[in-house]
Amino acid sequence: MAAAEKSLEGRVAFVTGAARGQGRAHAVRLANEGADIIASDICAPVSNSVTYPPATSEDLAETVRAVEATGRKVLAREVDIRDLEAQQKLVADAVEQFGRLDVVVANAGVLSWGRIWELTPEQWDTVVDVNLNGTWRTIRATVPAMIEAGNGGSIIIVSSSAGVKATPGNAHYAASKHGLTALTNSLALEVGEFGIRVNSIHPYSIDTPMIEPEAMGALFAKHPSFLHSFAPMPYHRVTDGKSEGLAAFMAPEEVANVVAWLAGDGSSTLSGSQIAVDRGVMKY
Numbered sequence: 331m332a333a334a335e336k337s338l339e340g341r342v343a344f345v346t347g348a349a350r351g352q353g354r355a356h357a358v359r360l361a362n363e364g365a366d367i368i369a370s371d372i373c374a375p376v377s378n379s380v381t382y383p384p385a386t387s388e389d390l391a392e393t394v395r396a397v398e399a400t401g402r403k404v405l406a407r408e409v410d411i412r413d414l415e416a417q418q419k420l421v422a423d424a425v426e427q428f429g430r431l432d433v434v435v436a437n438a439g440v441l442s443w444g445r446i447w448e449l450t451p452e453q454w455d456t457v458v459d460v461n462l463n464g465t466w467r468t469i470r471a472t473v474p475a476m477i478e479a480g481n482g483g484s485i486i487i488v489s490s491s492a493g494v495k496a497t498p499g500n501a502h503y504a505a506s507k508h509g510l511t512a513l514t515n516s517l518a519l520e521v522g523e524f525g526i527r528v529n530s531i532h533p534y535s536i537d538t539p540m541i542e543p544e545a546m547g548a549l550f551a552k553h554p555s556f557l558h559s560f561a562p563m564p565y566h567r568v569t570d571g572k573s574e575g576l577a578a579f580m581a582p583e584e585v586a587n588v589v590a591w592l593a594g595d596g597s598s599t600l601s602g603s604q605i606a607v608d609r610g611v612m613k614y
């Protein structure tokens with residue numbers, strides 16, 4: 331029997347923040363669906379105001395190994411999404427190598443914590459500059475190549491639950507992620523005529539190095555009313571009739587399943603949509 335056709339066979343996907351966490355999961359999942367991958371990441375500290383450990387060159391090398399293990403090709407490079415020229419150079423090199431660009435997963439992002447009036451300018455500027463301005467630069471660098479290739483495509487913007495709801499303790503992050511929701515929807519209208527779809531995903535509580543239980547615990551101890559906005563997810567996994575109870579986290583690979591669906595033709599009716607990846611928690 332012939333092997334089932336993979337949903338992204340022959341396509342090329344660009345993933346930012348691909349060294350680890352969700353970005354690595356997206357790169358590997360899209361490769362498993364048949365796409366060649368362009369994987370970029372800063373692989374260095376972004377700012378002193380980001381207190382969890384940075385991704386490293388070894389992390390990106392591990393992503394390369396994992397993508398190659400699927401049998402697909404990968405072009406990986408250490409690039410800061412705040413650097414438009416470096417992203418444009420990467421896209422140009424990728425199109426030369428792979429001949430086309432079909433999928434963009436704008437995933438790179440950073441997080442820090444504090445009340446609005448207590449944030450440092452460095453905290454505010456870093457989060458907005460990476461998450462919002464940097465993602466615009468990813469779009470600026472990639473969309474012309476997608477239009478030029480003429481095959482349509484799918485852009486997935488990684489926002490957050492904080493891109494559609496209030497999150498006390500990280501308003502700068504919420505402002506940047508709400509900005510991405512607006513960018514998603516305007517872009518969806520602008521690139522529709524080229525057969526390109528644009529949707530945002532809004533994950534909640536994914537088990538990656540960005541999540542700092544200590545920093546969050548300290549904030550909630552100081553401001554217990556904030557905890558309400560970071561509730562456990564209401565959906566229980568049930569195995570053999572037994573509930574595993576409320577989940578605190580989801581795995582990056584679970585988010586990657588949603589990204590793979592948005593990247594492929596199975597989601598062809600969706601553009602300008604906000605997809606909650608939160609097991610229902612935002613309905614509280």
Ligand SMILES: NC(=O)c1ccc[n+]([C@@H]2O[C@H](COP(=O)([O-])OP(=O)(O)OC[C@H]3O[C@@H](n4cnc5c(N)ncnc54)[C@H](O)[C@@H]3O)[C@@H](O)[C@H]2O)c1
Nearest residue numbers: 347351352372385410411437438439490533535536538540
């Ligand atoms: N973990 C969660 O619970 C959660 C929830 C909602 C949304 N998100 C979003 O998901 C995305 C992925 O985060 P993650 O959870 O995998 O965390 P992560 O810290 O493991 O991964 C983020 C990656 O982005 C890279 N990066 C950061 N700034 C960059 C820059 N300026 N240029 C290039 N690369 C840069 C980092 O080096 C890192 O490899 C982020 O946009 C994040 O805001 C995460």
